[in-house]
Amino acid sequence: MEDRLKGLRKSMDKTTFKQLNFSEQHRKQVYEKINKPYENEEDIFLAVLQLLIHEKTGYELAQLLRGRGIQKFEGNEGFLYTLLHRLEKNHLIKSSWDHSEAKYYQLNDKGKKILRKAEKNSTKKRFILKELIQE
Template identity: 65%
Template sequence: LNFSEQHRKRIHEKIHSQDEREEDILLAIMQLLVQEKTGYELLSLLRGRGIQTFARNEGFLYTILHRLERSGWLQSSWDTAEVKYYRMTDRGRKILYKAEKSKSRRKFVLKGALEG
């Protein structure tokens, strides 16, 4: 059985994407948004951390950001060049602190964000 390079790459990506749990992705997003960033900057930094979940569906990141914003964990603003910036709110910082403090409660703490 022979696999093409492209097939091997897809298998490799699939294996890595299965290892990326939702709470780990949320935690990474929140850690990165301690300082204000654009969605594009955030996407690049997540890739730098090895998170490939958004590689083929970048729009999913914006869906998560919108849910975090609706939950009051993030806020956004537009600059004069119509670039949207995201940053964590005080409420988001408290949630991040709780999630980082207790790994066993992390899933419970972060669960509410994606359920909206």
């Protein structure tokens, strides 16, 4: 490691991270938050909207949600298609069929606006968590 990076690390250890002290209760709360199942309806809705920025099939969407740790649709993909139908009915997404009979979904302008609003609310939740950790 370069000497200037070693100096930066030493400096950060002395200033930035030195004042961080977590009680056992805080550690437990953080651990529970990290390991909490990702099944909150709002979080699932946000993840679906984020993934539909680009056109995807229902199958692709299910795989990507699984990759994010969302298991609500495991073994019952019908719930996902019900959600997609509801989003389409509320004019948040558009769908189209291709030549191979696959249906693709993507956010429309109204959906993008809702996504931006949902992400702002999600950011507020992160700040609340950060304050909880710093107490």
